[in-house]
Amino acid sequence: MSRHHAGTGAPVTRGMRVLLVVAAVLVFLAGLQLTLFPTRTAEWFSWTIDVPMTAVFLGAAYWSSAVLEVAGARSRTWGRARLTVWPVLVFTALTLVVTLVHLDKFHLGAEHPASARAVAWGWLAIYAGVPVAMVAGLVLQRRATGAPTDADAVRRLPSVLRWLLAGLAALLLASGVALLLAPEWAAGAWAWPLTPLTGRAVGAWLVGLGWAAAHAGLVDDASSVRPVGLTGAAFVVLEGVALLRHGDALDWSGWQAAAYVAGLAWIALVSGWILALRAAGAGGRGSSR
Numbered sequence: 001m002s003r004h005h006a007g008t009g010a011p012v013t014r015g016m017r018v019l020l021v022v023a024a025v026l027v028f029l030a031g032l033q034l035t036l037f038p039t040r041t042a043e044w045f046s047w048t049i050d051v052p053m054t055a056v057f058l059g060a061a062y063w064s065s066a067v068l069e070v071a072g073a074r075s076r077t078w079g080r081a082r083l084t085v086w087p088v089l090v091f092t093a094l095t096l097v098v099t100l101v102h103l104d105k106f107h108l109g110a111e112h113p114a115s116a117r118a119v120a121w122g123w124l125a126i127y128a129g130v131p132v133a134m135v136a137g138l139v140l141q142r143r144a145t146g147a148p149t150d151a152d153a154v155r156r157l158p159s160v161l162r163w164l165l166a167g168l169a170a171l172l173l174a175s176g177v178a179l180l181l182a183p184e185w186a187a188g189a190w191a192w193p194l195t196p197l198t199g200r201a202v203g204a205w206l207v208g209l210g211w212a213a214a215h216a217g218l219v220d221d222a223s224s225v226r227p228v229g230l231t232g233a234a235f236v237v238l239e240g241v242a243l244l245r246h247g248d249a250l251d252w253s254g255w256q257a258a259a260y261v262a263g264l265a266w267i268a269l270v271s272g273w274i275l276a277l278r279a280a281g282a283g284g285r286g287s288s289r
Contacts, residue, residue: 012081016137017073020081023088024069026126027062033119034059038246043113046123047105047197053242053249054198060238061205065091067234068212071227078141080224083215089134091208094180096127098200105197155222157277164270165217171263172210179203191260192249209235213270222277229274236268 033044038055042048049055065088072084099106106123107116157165178186183199194202209232216225243250250257 010078012072012075012078013137013141016081016085016141019133019137020069020073020084020088023130024066024073026130027069028066030123031059031062031066034062042107043115044119045116046107046120047102048107049198050195051193051198051249053192053246054194054202056242056246057239058198058201058205060235060242063238064231064235065208068227068231071230075227079219079221080227083212083219083225084227085134085138086215087208087212089131089138090211091204092127092134093131094204094207095201096131098180098197098204099124099127102197102200154220155277157217157220157222157225158273161270161273161277162217162220164266164273165213168266168270169210169214169217171266172206172213176203176206176208176210179206189256189259191251191254191256209267216274222274225274229271232267232271233275236264236271239264 034041034049034055037044038049038052038059041055045055049058068084069088072081075081075084107113107120108124109117112120175186175189179190179194179199180203183194183196183203186203187194187199190199190202212228212231216228219225250260
């Protein structure tokens with residue numbers, strides 16, 4: 001049975017490509033604010049972040065997600081693009097909930113600078129609209145009847161890589177859910193101080209990344225999971241730069257800092273392996289699903 005039978009070999013709709021490009025531009029701008037002005041979030045971001053390391057962590061996460069969305073927009077088939085759409089939907093929906101829970105912390109009132117108010121209202125509009133647009137895009141994609149795009153047969157991932165993806169997904173999802181549901185308690189296991197709002201914001205990112213890792217393992221195709229490898233590599237590099245800039249926020253004598261670096265190393269290993277499979281044409285062929 002070919003991969004086209006399940007619809008994953010069909011072309012990505014124009015609407016979905018446009019949506020992913022717009023999302024990439026928006027997350028790039030969010031990352032730009034946090035990366036360039038991590039100590040001026042009271043003026044240039046949706047809410048005030050007191051710990052610059054948190055700001056640059058979130059900025060790096062936004063920029064790495066731009067890589068994911070551009071990769072999805074450039075994908076030939078839905079089989080590859082779907083790995084970029086679902087994590088974005090999950091993350092944006094969770095971030096909308098986090099925003100509504102902590103709405104009093106956002107720079108929406110007249111007492112805040114005009115620049116911060118503009119960003120905060122834009123944030124609210126984006127996170128209220130993007131999940132709805134993503135769902136609509138998925139419905140239209142499912143109804144698309146275009147001719148399937150030529151694609152190679154499925155090349156299954158090595159079993160060790162699948163286990164690494166499963167373990168990484170479990171770790172990221174568990175950590176993210178803990179930060180979302182009990183941020184004050186879970187912050188004790190984080191590498192630098194987090195407030196309930198920043199803890200939940202980080203948690204939404206971890207759940208999104210964990211979803212991407214889990215989905216990649218389930219898809220089990222060396223070609224289709226390449227966007228996840230690109231995103232993971234970008235995330236590790238950008239978070240490494242964040243550590244060089246504001247790593248003094250971490251207590252390097254504690255286990256939390258070591259666990260954080262080990263988590264980045266795990267993502268780097270999985271991402272590098274995914275990219276190496278494509279470059280070397282490895283990962284033996286299996287039957288298509």
